[in-house]
Amino acid sequence: MSIQSYKQNPKLANDYEAIIIGSGIGGLTLAALLAKEGKKVLVLERHYTAGGFTHIFKRRGYEWDVGIHYIGEMQRKNSVLRKLFDYISDNNLEWADMGDVYDIIVIGDKKYEFTKGTQNLKKQLKSYFPEEAEGIEKYFNLIFEATKHSQSFFMDKALPPIMSKMAGSFMRKKYLKFAEQTTYSVLKSCTQNEELIKVLTGQYGDYGLPPKQSSFAMHCAVVRHYLSGGSFPVGGSGEILKTIAPVIAKAGGTILTNAEVDEVLIENNKAVGVKMKDGKTINAPKTISSAGYINTIKYLLPNAISNKYKLKENLSKLKHSAAHLGLYIGLNGTPSELNLPKHNLWIYPDDADHDTCVTRFLEDTNNEFPVVYVSFPASKDPKWNERYPNKSTIDIITIIPYKTFEKWKDERWMKRGDEYENLKEHFAQRLLKVLFKHIPNLEKHIDCYELSTPLSTQHFVNYEKGEIYGIDHSPSRFKQNYLRPHTPIKNFYLTGQDVVTAGIGGAMFGGVLTFSAMTKKNILPKVMKS
Ligand SMILES: Cc1cc2nc3c(=O)[nH]c(=O)nc-3n(C[C@H](O)[C@H](O)[C@H](O)COP(=O)(O)OP(=O)(O)OC[C@H]3O[C@@H](n4cnc5c(N)ncnc54)[C@H](O)[C@@H]3O)c2cc1C
Structure with a gap:
């Protein structure tokens, strides 16, 4: 059986090639990519059910999804993300289209529809703000310009540290120009119309930071992701784990629930496996943490190691989302x-901008909710x-x-x-x-x-401040070069949303980058040809 509980005497192999801590979509993507190359992996999950934020829960005769409401790019059958999902699920995961409108931004009594297709969306926005046609064009050009440079920025993350030292700053430079700016400052260069800015940033809940605090790079990633509409897994989010687990099992891999890792075992600066909460140890040549950067540095690495590499100093540069x-x-x-x-509603107060609404609510929760998202x-x-x-x-x-x-x-x-x-x-x-x-x-x-x-x-x-999206997506996050698969410890890697960005797509690309870092192979050409 591919999914077993640690509590019930699981049948484990004694020759796993890698241990992955955390069974979220980042960990599952990496596990499946390795499995497709014939590697036997062990995925350890502390929760009683696997899947991380893709898990569902059932109560009182209902089923609810926790961390998936819509995914972009699934209706474009040749998009990298769709091909990746097809690849790691052996084509067994199906997607339902949400239709022409995927989000509606509600501000007071006004409703703004986000319609599928770039040209349609532009047209729609121009019909709401006819005097802003030029600014809207400029805005979309910037979205595509930033997206164009994202590829080399993220590819640098998979490079071995020595190569990244040589080529990395060049590869990151152009994207960083966008990432270092706040969403608001870039939008202000397109329009002075605050209502339009409020509408264009009406999906900010997808990354958790209002426009004056968020990086424009994150804003672009989300907006572009949904331009071809939204989709939902046929049969619910639970299908994601159900279709990926057999792929991991085919290569002899195992997903273990109720399996909390206490510490990564390190000998002579090499990761050699993990110590579980109950004190048992499991060894493997490679160990990967998909449990989030803060968790990993603060709780999973031995103090002596994080002190040796001054890793805890990195934490002071990061904020929880x-x-x-x-x-x-x-x-x-x-x-x-x-x-x-089928579409989502984003309901906002109409008396102030997003940042003001968030600040006043965080100061006093008796104030109006800054955002109410309904799916x-x-x-x-x-x-x-x-x-x-x-x-x-x-x-x-x-x-x-x-x-x-x-x-x-x-x-x-x-x-x-x-x-x-x-x-x-x-x-x-x-x-x-x-x-x-x-x-x-x-x-x-x-x-x-x-x-x-x-x-x-x-x-x-296991997010220590209950954070929704791991590390927050401020301009400063994108400058933290250590948010990458390689770590200073040999055979120990990071993956998941903190390596790329939040979102199912972001966490999955985390899996892809970590695969490349571990194997020195770019798997995407194979995925695209499959
Ligand atoms: C409410 C909500 C709604 C969202 N909606 C969407 C959406 O509609 N579309 C979209 O694209 N994205 C959405 N997201 C974001 C998306 O779900 C996440 O970005 C993504 O799932 C993160 O994947 P991950 O693998 O990096 O981490 P996670 O899914 O968080 O997985 C990490 C796993 O590690 C495990 N773990 C932690 N510590 C240990 C340990 N010591 N030992 C063993 N296991 C451990 C955790 O239990 C967890 O299962 C949403 C998120 C939330 C919270």
Whole structure:
């Protein structure tokens, strides 16, 4: 069996060629790429279920996705990301198109549709802001210009350190020119219209930082990613793990849940395996951490090693991304009976810009939510009705300061007491109120709901401040050259979202880069030919 639990006496091989810590899409991508080359890998996951943010959870007869609401580029069958998904799932993962409109930005009473296709989107935006046609053109040119230079920036990350020392600064230079600027400053060079800026940055929740704080490179990556529309896995996000795990198993690999790694074992500056939380050790010639940079440096490497290489000094240059609340709602009725759309809603206050809204909410959470993101997964999955007849689900997400829930951080999951539950209920009611304001007919169909807090993210996916997207995507992040697969320790590598950027695509490219760093092979030509 390819997925086993560490608690249940798993049958392990004694000759794994690599150990990957963390079974998120970054770790799974790397594991599958290695497996396709015949390598037997062991993926260790501390949660009781595998998949990282791609995991689903089931309760009260419903199923909810945690960290996937839409993925771009899947309808372009020859896009690198689509080919990569096809390759690591042996073509077994199918994608459902979300239709012509993938996002709607709601600002007060106004609605702005993001339509599939660059030309369509441009046209749509120009119809909302006819006097800004020139600025909109300039904006799209900048998006494509930045994207063009991203390839060599990220390719540098896979180079051996010595080669990167020689060629790296040249390879990074052009992209860094964009990455070093905030989204807002670049947009200001295109238009003075603040409403247009607010609309163009209406997907900022996809990377968690408002325009005056985020890097323009991250903004570009997200906008461009969705230009050809949004897609959702047929059968739900759980299909991602279901289709990739057999590929890993075919080469003799294993995914182990309930398997928390305590420390990476290092001898003579070489990684030789891991020590598990229960003290047992597992050895392999190569070890890779997909558990996030901060986790890895702070908790998984022995102190003597991180001190030797001054790795903890890097942490002071990084910030956690925002924490979030997730409201998972179950409804009576099919998506079509309830008239649920496939597109997402991004609901914003209309009295201030994004940065002001975020700042005032982080200072006082009684202020209006700076963003309320609403996704309708049941209507996105064409197999939903056969899997969950007469039911629907909705996910709502907003930002929340970690400190709002921090005082319960040492309490056990489900046992955090009445005060915690009451605070959750307070936020759940406020989020429901926003939903009902925009889609009033849903109120009578609500069957159940459950709110996740930053402590849920901490508990299930091990992000210490409940951060939603790993390291935040400020201009400074892109200058941190150590966010790359190679580490100063021989045979020890990093992968996943912190190596590239957040997002399923970003984390998967993390897997691709780490594969290249480990094997000195560029796998993409093979992926594209497959
Ligand atoms: C609410 C939310 C919505 C999102 N929506 C989208 C979306 O619609 N589209 C999109 O493209 N992206 C979305 N994302 C982002 C995307 O899900 C992530 O960027 C991506 O999944 C990260 O993958 P990863 O493999 O780097 O890390 P993760 O998925 O976080 O995996 C890391 C894994 O490491 C494990 N781990 C940590 N420490 C240890 C240890 N000591 N031992 C063993 N295992 C350990 C964790 O339990 C976890 O499973 C969303 C994220 C969130 C949180």
